[in-house]
Amino acid sequence: MVATPLSPPTEVIHLSGISWQTYETLLAELSDRRLRLTYNRGNLEIMAPFPPHELGKTLMSRFVETLAEESEIQIHPLGSTTFKRPELSGAEPDECFYICNIDAVRGKKRLDLTQDPAPDLVVEIDVTSSSRSRLQVYADFGVVEVWVYDGDALVIHQLQNGSYITTPTSQFFPDIPIPAIAEFLQQAGTEDYLTLVKAFRSWVRSQIGQ
Numbered sequence: 001m002v003a004t005p006l007s008p009p010t011e012v013i014h015l016s017g018i019s020w021q022t023y024e025t026l027l028a029e030l031s032d033r034r035l036r037l038t039y040n041r042g043n044l045e046i047m048a049p050f051p052p053h054e055l056g057k058t059l060m061s062r063f064v065e066t067l068a069e070e071s072e073i074q075i076h077p078l079g080s081t082t083f084k085r086p087e088l089s090g091a092e093p094d095e096c097f098y099i100c101n102i103d104a105v106r107g108k109k110r111l112d113l114t115q116d117p118a119p120d121l122v123v124e125i126d127v128t129s130s131s132r133s134r135l136q137v138y139a140d141f142g143v144v145e146v147w148v149y150d151g152d153a154l155v156i157h158q159l160q161n162g163s164y165i166t167t168p169t170s171q172f173f174p175d176i177p178i179p180a181i182a183e184f185l186q187q188a189g190t191e192d193y194l195t196l197v198k199a200f201r202s203w204v205r206s207q208i209g210q
Helices: 020-029 051-071 132-141 178-185 193-208
Strands: 002-005 012-016 036-040 043-047 083-085 089-091 095-098 121-125 145-149 154-160 163-167
Touching: 020 036, 020 043, 036 132, 043 132, 051 095, 051 121, 051 145, 051 178, 051 193, 083 132, 089 132, 132 154, 132 163, 145 178, 154 178, 178 193
Parallel strands: 121 145
Antiparallel strands: 002 012, 012 043, 036 043, 036 089, 083 089, 095 121, 145 154, 154 163
16 A cells, blocks of 8 residues: 655545555544545545635535526535445545436435436535546546636536546536636635625626626
């Protein structure tokens, strides 16, 4: 087993040669701690979320909800639910949403990706670590769209033929210039939270009304 900590080492740790059983055991033992685990074919990433990450994650979730409200689109948010493909991969997205497949998962206490659909939309906040390793996991799951914000840009990844391509528009909110949301996220550390949410809502309404 080889460990390759990133900088700073307290935020992200990468481990290789990890069995699926070890991953399952760690999930159970660390369930009461604020750690995110991503498993992909023997490689394990353990991340400890920090305030800038959590603020961005919370704000982005609120923004997606606002987009859905103003666009009159139904969503079913499941936050950082753990998703798995046994013996292959497992991940806990920063935020995830069912949009097209709400009826297939609504009311279920557990989801099995061998039978249930993956989330339609996943959001990742990369201000303290990279989600690059998780994109392959989400492709394995069949997540059709992933938004990644790295502190500078918000990039849309859409699944095509088993891998992701970048695109300027979202298939779920085609009338909204999603990459422009980065301008609001960049104000998260200095602007009042609710003031920023109100400004974002006004902006969304102006885009829909064009």
